[in-house]
Amino acid sequence: MTHTIVIGGGIAGLATAALLARDGREVTLLEARSELGGRAGSWEKDGFTFDTGPSWYLMPEVFDHFFRLLGTSAAEQLDLTLLDPGYRVFFEGHPEPVDIRASREENIRTFERIEPGAGRALERYLESAESTYSDAVERFLYTSFQSFRPFLDGAVLKRGGRLARLLLQPLDKFVAGYVKDTRLRQILGYPAVFLGSSPERTPAMYHLMSHMDLADGVLYPQGGFSHLIDVIARLAREQGVEIVTQARVTSIDAVTSVGASVSGVTYADAAGRSITLAADEVVSAADLHHTETELVDEAVRTYPERWWNRRMSGPGAVLVMLGVRGDLPQLTHHTLFFTSDWRTNFDRIFGSKPRIPDPASFYACMPSATDTGVAPAGDSNLFLLIPVPADVGIGRGGIDGDGDLQVEQVADAAIARLADWAGIPDLAERIVVRRTVGPGDFAADLNSWMGGALGPAHTLRQSAFLRGRNSSRQLDGLYYAGGSTIPGIGLPMCLISAEIAFKRMNGDTTTTPLSEPMPTPAPAPVESR
Template identity: 65%
Template sequence: MNRRTTNPGTGSPPRAAASGPPADGSLRAPDGSRPSAVIIGGGISGLATAALLARDGHEVDLIEAREEVGGRAGSWERDGFRFDTGPSWYLMPEVFDHFLRLLGTSAAEELDLRPLDPAYRVLCEGYEEPLDLSASAARNADLFERIEPGAGLGLARYLDSAASTYDMALERFLYTSFTSPRSLLHPAVLARGPQLLRLLAEPLDRFVARRFRDPRLRQVLGYPAVFLGSSPDRTPSMYHLMSALDLTGGVQYPQGGFTELVDVIARLAVRHGARLHTGTRATRVLTEDHRGGRQRGAHLGGGPGRRAAARGVEIRTADGEVRELRADVVVATADLHHVETELLPRRLQTYPASWWSRRTPGPGAVLVLLGVRGALPELAHHTLLFTRDWDENFGALREGRVPSPASSYVCRPSATDPSVAPPGHENLFVLVPVPADASLGRGGVDGSGDPAIEEIAEEAIARLAAEAGIPDLTERIVVRRTIGPGEFAEDLGAWSGSMLGPAHTLRQSAFFRARNASRRVEGLLYAGSSTLPGIGLPMCLISAELVAKRMRGDRSSSPLPESEHVAGAPA
C-alpha cells in the first residue's frame, strides 16, 4: 500500500464493507446504528486503534495532519535509497503476532521476517575487538565468559530472572489500564511482591553492577534503558526484562523495512472499515458540558470530577476548510502533551502544562541518513557505539548538553534487505541521542540543516569511521540527510522534541504513567507512547488494545481473546 494515497486529504471515499457482526454482539444502538469514533493521529498506535475498533463494529474515522501515515515510524526516499526514519528493532514478536491474530491474520502471513545473527554488534571505545551478540543465549554466555570468568553463569542466571520478569509483565502489567486492583492482587503478583518492589526501587545500573565487573558487559546489559527513553541510572531494574528479548530470542527484521509494518496495519484498518484521512489536522476536541442525565460509564473515561463529554473533533483540511467531525468517542493517539495543552481548554485538561513541568522527557535525537557507495562489512545490521565514560554521556543529556563524544546507534538494513539501496551501495541510519530540546534545530539534505545539527552529524560520521575502521567513509557518501529535534517538535508535535516520549523513570512507568482516559472529559481516550504501557512499537500496539478493552468495559489484565476475531476475519 502506498501510504500517501490512503484515503487522502479532505475526501471520504467509499467505506470498505465491515466484515461480520460486531465482535461482542453489543455495539448496535436500538435504531441499528453503530457507535462512532474519531482517532487523532495516524502513527502505529492510531492505525492499530482504528483497526481494532473497526473490527469491533465501530464507525471509525482516523485523521492525520501529515500527508502520510506512520508518525514516528516514517520513511524517506532518494536516488534509489529508502530509509526508515524511526523504529528499527523488531522485538517482542509475540505482541505483534497476537495483535495481527486479533485482526484475523498473522505475522507469518503479513511480513517476511528475517532473523538477524549477530543480533547486533557492539563497538566499545578503547577496545579493538567488537562484541557480536547472538540470537543464542548459550553463545552469549560463552562470549561473556571469555570476557570475564564466571560471567557466563552470571548471564544465564540474569536471563532467567529477565525471562521470569518479562512473563510476569505480559501476564499482569502490560495489558491493563490499572482501573482495577485485581491485577496487582493476583496470587502470582503477591507471591513475588517483595522481589518486584526491589526491582522497582533499585536502578538498572546498580542491579547490573552487582553481577558483572567488566564495563563492556555492563554497557550491553544497561543499554536497553535507552530503548525506554531513559538512562541505566534512572531506569528501574524491573526493566532488566528487556535482555530476555535481544539476548535469548534474538532480533528480527521485516523485509521492506518498518514502513512495511505500517502499511500492513493501515491496510488491515481499511479492510475492516476504517476511513483514513491524511492532510487533515485536529484543531480542537469538541466537548459538551454535562447537565445531568445518564452518563456513558466510567470505562469511557472521566471520574468524580468529570465536567464534559467528547462529541468529536474540529478539523482543518489540506485546502483550509474548517469543519466538525462528530463522534461518540474520541481517541487521541497524537503526542499527549499536544492533545492536552493545545486541543482542550485548561479547565478540561487532565495533564496541564504544570503537570508536564514535573515530568522528564526521553532524549531527543539527531538522525543521519546516509547512502554509501560500496560495501560496509565492518558493520552488522545493528551496531552500537559506546563511549568509555557513560556517566558523562548520560549526565550531559540530563543537563541539556550535547555529549561529545556521544554514544550512537547505527542501522545498516542493506545488510539484510537489498531493496533499501541501489546495487553496489549501502544504507545507513545513524542515531545520536541529544537533549530533548527543539531549539537545537532542524536537519536538512546535503548539509543544509541548522549548524548545530550538522556539527553533531559530522562528529558522528567521523567517530563511526574511526571506531569501525572505515577511513574513507565520508568520501563514499552519495546521499545525506539529517533530522533534528526541531522536526520531532514541529512535524510530529513531540513534547520538547523528544524522539520517544516520556522517559521510563520510576515515576513514569506502569501505574505511575499517564492513564489512557481523560479524567475531565468522558469519552476521550488516549493511546500511544505517551501513555500506558509506554515506549516502543509493541507498547503502542498494546496501548491500542487497551483502548479496545476500555470500550468493551473489560477491566482484566489479560490480552483480548483471539479466537472470536480469527473466526470472523475477512477473506
C-alpha cells in the same frame, strides 16, 4: 452505531482504529501529514529508502498476537529475517567489537570469554529477565490499571517483595551485581535507552528487556518498518476504518451542559478548510502533551502544563540518513558505539544542565545488510541515531548539510567517530545522499513534547500506573494511545497501548491479552417492511 474518531496515523492509532472497527464501531482516523506511520515514517532519494524511526523488531509475540486478533498472523503478513549477529558493539578504547548473536547459548559463551564467570552470571540474569517478562505480560503490560483488584490475588502478592525491589533499585546497580566488565555492563544497561532513559534512572524491572535481544533474538521485516505500517493500515481499512490524511486536528470538541463529554473534533483539511466532525468517542494517539495542552480546552485538561513541568522527557535525537557507495562489511545490520564515560554521556542528556554529549554514544542501522531493496545494488543504506537532550533549540535538520549548525555538527562528529572506530577511513568521501533530522523536526512534524524522539522517559515515577493514564478524567469519551501513555515507548508497546485503550473503552479490567481472534460483530437485523 458508535462513531469513533482516532487522531494520529502512527502504529498506535492505526492499531486502535483496526481493533475498534472489528468490534463494530464506525471509525474515522485523521492523520495530519500526507503519509501514515508517525515516527515510523520513510524517506527515499536516488534509490536509497530509509526508515526514519523505529528499526528494532523485538517482542515478536506482541506483533503476532495483534495480527491474530484480526484473524491473520505475522507469518502471513510479513517476511521476517532473524539477524545474526543481532547487533555489534564497538567500545571506546577497545580495538575489537563484540557481536551479540542470535542464540542465548552463544551469548553466554561470549560473556564467559570476556569475563570468566560472566557466562553463568548471564544465565542467571536471563532467567530473571524471562521470569520478570512473563510476569509483566500476564499482569502489567495489558492492563489499564482501571481496577487494582486483579493485583490482589495470591500469586501477585507472593511476588510483591521481589517486584518492589526491582522497581526501587536502578538498572545499573542491578547489572553491577552480575558482571564487572564495563563492556558487559553497557550491553546489559543499554536497553534503558530503548525506554527513553539511562541505566541509573531506569528501574531494574526493565532488565526484562535483555530477554528479548540476548535470548529471543532480533528480527527484521523485509521491506522495512514502513512496510509494517502499510500492512497495518491495509488491515485497518479491511476492518472498515476510514483513513483521512492531511487532516490536522485543531481541537477536540466537547459539550459541557451536564458534566463534560466529547462531541467530536475540528480539523483543517488539505485546502485549509475548517471541518467539524461529530463523534461519540475520541481516541488521541497523538503526543499526549500536544493533545492535552493544545487540543483540549483548558477547563477540562487532565494533564495541564503544570503536570508536565514535573515530568522527564526521554532523549531528543539527531538522525542522519546516509546513502553510501559500496559496501561496509565492518558494520552489521545494527551496530552500537559506546563511549567509555557513559555516566557523563547520560548526565549531559538528562542532567540538570543538559547539553550535547561530546563524545556521544550512538547507534547505526544498516538495513542494506539484510534487505536488498533499500539501496542500489552494491551500495549501503546507513541510518545513525545520536541521543541528545530533548531541546528544540538544538534545531532542525536538512538535506546535504543545510540543516541548523548544531544538528549538522552532531552528524559530522558521529560520521567521523564511526569511520575511526569501525576502520572505514574513506566513509565521508563515499557519502552521496545525506539528510539530517533534529529535535526541532520532531516538535514541528510530530508535535513531540520538548522535541523528544521517543516520549516520556521510563523512570520510576513514569512507569506502569504512574505513567499517563489512557483516559481523560475531565472529559468523558476521550481516550489516549501511543508511546506517551501506558504501557510506554516502542512499537510493541504502542500495539499493546491500542489493545489497552480498546479494553478501557469496553470496560474490560482484565490484565491479560485479549482472546484470539477477536469476534466480528453479528450483522444488524434487517427490518421487515
